[in-house]
Amino acid sequence: MLERLELEAFLTLAEELHFGRTAERLHVTTGRISQTIRKLERRVGGPLFERNSRKVTLTALGEQLRDDLRPAYDQITAGLAQAITTSRGVRVKDVVRVGFSGAWCGSLLVKAADLFRVRHPDSVVEIQEIQLLDPLGRMRAGEVDLQLTEFPIDEPDIVQGPLMFAEPRGLLVPDAHPFAARESVSVEELADTTLVTIASDNIPKYWMDYYFPRTTPGGRPIPQGPATRFWPEVLVHVSMGVGVSTVSLRAKDYHSRPGIVFVPLHDAPPIDYGFLWPHTGLTPGASTYLDIVHELAAPIR
Incomplete structure (x- = not known):
């Protein structure tokens, strides 16, 4: 035993x-x-x-x-x-477990959860952050029913739902970096700096190539810096001048701090966000919750 x-x-x-x-x-x-x-x-x-x-x-x-x-x-x-x-006089009809990978995604999910609880008071919504280290692990383990995250995701056991919204892409740079004084930067100029990346053992290679490329569109190699495991590590490395990192410009509203500057990448495609769910399908509660998110979400830009 x-x-x-x-x-x-x-x-x-x-x-x-x-x-x-x-x-x-x-x-x-x-x-x-x-x-x-x-x-x-x-x-x-x-x-x-x-x-x-x-x-x-x-x-x-x-x-x-x-x-x-x-x-x-x-x-x-x-x-x-x-x-x-039951002992407290509450009967849980449905539990909807939802994951997110960006604070702005989490804000939308919490807002939707509040409305969901008003309309379905006998149901529960559990919201959890999905770490960069293993972006699909909790879904594959059956621990989340829905996940709002960065696209693209092309996996046989996971459904990539429709686009929810898109955010401009930028660079997170040290405040003493030459890029910090620029109005914008080109993707080609990544070859002139060091890119702080993330550990990629559990991350699809196509996803890493999309967000942390090793070469520029013109074929120039991009120097690769430390491979971090959590977002706070990225902030520390960049603020200490180790390198730069690609980022959603929306992160400026949540993660601004001394020592770092957010600079637009003027020729990079936006970061698309949408929901994932298991290929086995949505639970009834998850489907209802997803409808509420669509009701509250801002129009796709």
């Missing part, structure tokens, strides 16, 4: 593939997570994770155990949540 911490530590680590973030989510120490996983591996009789100084990955045995345990765990969690809400 699995102990609760063993179960939660294993499933959380299988999702995060990072001991530190797993410990943060479960409010225990990293050492406790390591000890718990080692204990579970001894009980199972084989390694569940491959670990090295750079990354953590699931073994074939770990993948099998994750796939066997996740449905049962989700069912238990859902049953407990239903019992709690």
Whole structure:
């Protein structure tokens, strides 16, 4: 019989593939997570994770155990949540789980969730940020029903819905950079600077090429800087003068800070945003929620 911490530590680590973030989510120490996983591996009789100084990955045995345990765990969690809400006199008819990858996307989702709750008071909307590190992982794990994110996404198991809105593209540059004083910059000029990128192990190559190109339209190589894992790391690298990064100009409304300047890329295509959902289709609640988002969203620019 699995102990609760063993179960939660294993499933959380299988999702995060990072001991530190797993410990943060479960409010225990990293050492406790390591000890718990080692204990579970001894009980199972084989390694569940491959670990090295750079990354953590699931073994074939770990993948099998994750796939066997996740449905049962989700069912238990859902049953407990239903019992709690029933005891409080509330019956949850539907739970809609929605992810977003930009603060401006999150603002729209929260606004839609408020209206959804007014119209469907016996339903719940759960909104969560999707990290750059693994933009499709939570959807593939069945943890979100809808996701508002940057296009393009061309995956056989995920539906790319219609375009919701588009935002001008720009560069995030250090305030001492020559680009900072410019009214706009050309994509061709990326060859004259260093591009701060993101770690791309779990990101489709076509997506990376679209947002973090390695060559200019004219074929000049673009120097590649540090590969970050989270958006705050991008802000730190740029503010310290390490390089520049491509960005939605809308980010200026949410992430302006000393040391950085937002400069338009005048010849770059806009960043398109839209919803994704599993190829198995939308749940009734997700479909209703999506209708409300369309009702509230600004016209496509």
